[in-house]
Amino acid sequence: MRQRVKGLRPGVRVVDALMSASTTFSIEHMDDEVLRRVQQAQIPDRGPAALAAGAVLGYRQRGVRVHTDAFSAPHGPVPLRIYTPTRAATGPRPLVVNFHGGGFALGSARQCDWTCSVVARGLDAVVVSVDYRLAPAHRFPAAVEDCYGGLVWAVEHADRLGADGSRVGVMGDSAGGNLAAVTTIMAREEGGPSIAHQALIYPATDLTEGLKETASYRDNAHGIVLSHAGLEVFHGHYCDDPANPVDSSDWRLSPLHCPDLTGLPPAVVVVAGLDPLHDSGVAYAEQLVRAGVPARVEDFHQMPHGFLSFPYLSHAARPAMRAIVASQRAALLAS
Numbered sequence: 001m002r003q004r005v006k007g008l009r010p011g012v013r014v015v016d017a018l019m020s021a022s023t024t025f026s027i028e029h030m031d032d033e034v035l036r037r038v039q040q041a042q043i044p045d046r047g048p049a050a051l052a053a054g055a056v057l058g059y060r061q062r063g064v065r066v067h068t069d070a071f072s073a074p075h076g077p078v079p080l081r082i083y084t085p086t087r088a089a090t091g092p093r094p095l096v097v098n099f100h101g102g103g104f105a106l107g108s109a110r111q112c113d114w115t116c117s118v119v120a121r122g123l124d125a126v127v128v129s130v131d132y133r134l135a136p137a138h139r140f141p142a143a144v145e146d147c148y149g150g151l152v153w154a155v156e157h158a159d160r161l162g163a164d165g166s167r168v169g170v171m172g173d174s175a176g177g178n179l180a181a182v183t184t185i186m187a188r189e190e191g192g193p194s195i196a197h198q199a200l201i202y203p204a205t206d207l208t209e210g211l212k213e214t215a216s217y218r219d220n221a222h223g224i225v226l227s228h229a230g231l232e233v234f235h236g237h238y239c240d241d242p243a244n245p246v247d248s249s250d251w252r253l254s255p256l257h258c259p260d261l262t263g264l265p266p267a268v269v270v271v272a273g274l275d276p277l278h279d280s281g282v283a284y285a286e287q288l289v290r291a292g293v294p295a296r297v298e299d300f301h302q303m304p305h306g307f308l309s310f311p312y313l314s315h316a317a318r319p320a321m322r323a324i325v326a327s328q329r330a331a332l333l334a335s
Contacts, residue, residue, distance in 0.1 A: 008224075009302050011313035012274075016224045016304075027103060027237075028229040035105065039134055043110045058114025058311040061121045063087060066113070071153035078146050079131035080153075081109035083120040084162065092164035094332040096120075097151045098129040099183070101174030101201075101306065103234030104143055105135045112173075114311050115201075115321065119171065122325040123332065126163040127171075128154040132179070136237040139244070144252050147179045148186050155193040167332045169197035169265075171324070173308060174226075174277075175234070177203025181255040181284065184264055197331035198267045199324045202275055202305050205256040205284040207235060208248040216278035223276055224304035231276065256284050261291035268327035270308075270320050273301035298323045 008016055019025055030038065043057075044050045045066075060066060063086050070077040085093070098116050100107045109116075109129035116127045130150035133142040151170065158165030172180035177200040184198050211217055211231075221228045239246050239253065251258035269285040271278045281297075288295040300307065300316040311317035 009315055011310070011315055012224065012302070012304060012307070014313050015310050019224055026227075026230060027105065027233045028227070035136075038106065043108065045110075054113075055312070057111055057309055058317075060113040061117035064117040064120045066117075071149060073146065073149050075133075078133075078150060079109070080150060081112075081116070081129040081131065082161065083116045083127040083129070085120055085124055087124075089124075089162055092158070092167075093162055094123060094125040094167040094169065094328070095154055095158055095161070095163035095165060096123070096125050096127045096169045096171055096199075096328065096332075097147075097154050097183075098127055099132065099147050099170070099172035099176035099179040100129065101172070101176045101309070102134075103230070104140075104175045104238040105234055107134075107175075111309065115171075115173070115308055118321045119325060119328065122321070123328050125169075125328070125332070126158075126161045128161070139241045140238050140246055141252055143175075143179055143238075144182055144186070147183050148190075148192070151183055151187065151193055151195075166194065168193055168195050169199065169328050169332055170195055171199040171201070171328075172203070173201035174306065175204055175238075177201050177281075178205065178207075178253075178255065181205060182252050185251060185255060185258055185261070188263055195265050197265050197328050199270075199328060200267055200281070200284070201270045201308060201320075201324070202272050202277055203269065203281050203284065204277055205254065206280040207239065207254045208257065211276075211280055214276075214279035214283075216280075217276040220274060220276040220278075224274060225306040225309075226276060226304075228276065256280060256287060261288055261293060264288065264291070264293045266294040266327070266331050268296050268298060268324055270298045270300070270324065272303040272305055272307055273299065274303060275305035277305060296327060
């Protein structure tokens with residue numbers, strides 16, 4: 001059984017109790033059939049189930065409308081969830097492309113309604129969230145391909161979306177933070193869309209064994225939301241394909257190991273003190289700074305991994321989002 005963490009904030013204690021009460025929340029306890037059912041489950045937009053989900057994950061902000069779309073990829077359509085402020089626009093809005101978390105094996109764009117709508121409203125931006133393919137049915141590099149394809153689609157369709165394709169940011173949490181960092185590097189390498197800002201929220205920047213050498217990894221073996229056991233399962237689902245072995249130091253898996261981070265856009269990196277990924281997130285920000293890239297770390301010491309997914313229980317959720325929007329505003333609204 002997972003050990004309880006002492007000295008937690010009241011709201012985080014509730015999250016800790018919920019996670020301790022049932023193994024159904026933990027990827028390490030899901031067999032293949034359970035994982036398939038969880039991946040196929042959809043959070044509705046209306047009705048009692050939507051209200052219940054919103055009470056945990058946060059409700060979409062007032063003044064923001066949402067609609068769905070998709071773009072065509074070689075394997076088929078990739079769903080998109082698009083957030084637009086309802087107030088009249090004075091011109092094309094900034095464009096932010098979001099990638100959800102979930103260890104590359106769980107989650108959906110729908111779970112990000114709160115964070116995406118906070119950005120759409122606070123920044124007065126169009127936010128496009130990508131429902132990329134999930135592992136283990138779709139291992140690396142499927143998620144990378146879908147996220148980069150979503151970025152390209154969003155920029156190409158910026159006019160139709162009421163957005164400015166020259167003022168583009170990316171954003172992602174956890175696995176989505178990894179994908180945001182990777183997509184940013186890929187855009188530079190491929191001569192793709194020009195990205196002006198990256199918001200990396202407790203990102204998974206190091207999928208190598210080096211992660212295990214960090215103090216935050218050692219200190220959070222039984223993390224509230226993310227444990228060592230969970231990290232191993234997520235890594236296995238995403239990376240461990242006997243038919244197609246991968247090198248975990250490939251920057252498309254571990255952006256921390258990218259040999260050249262020069263020329264990338266400014267970043268805000270949000271990290272959580274009770275998170276095994278804390279130190280690798282800070283290390284990526286430090287690597288960006290050494291490469292001449294402006295990067296700011298927002299460190300919430302008393303928060304667990306995934307705390308923005310529980311905005312009404314995490315006292316730091318709103319301050320974290322204010323910091324993210326402020327950083328995006330400085331990069332995307334600068335004259």
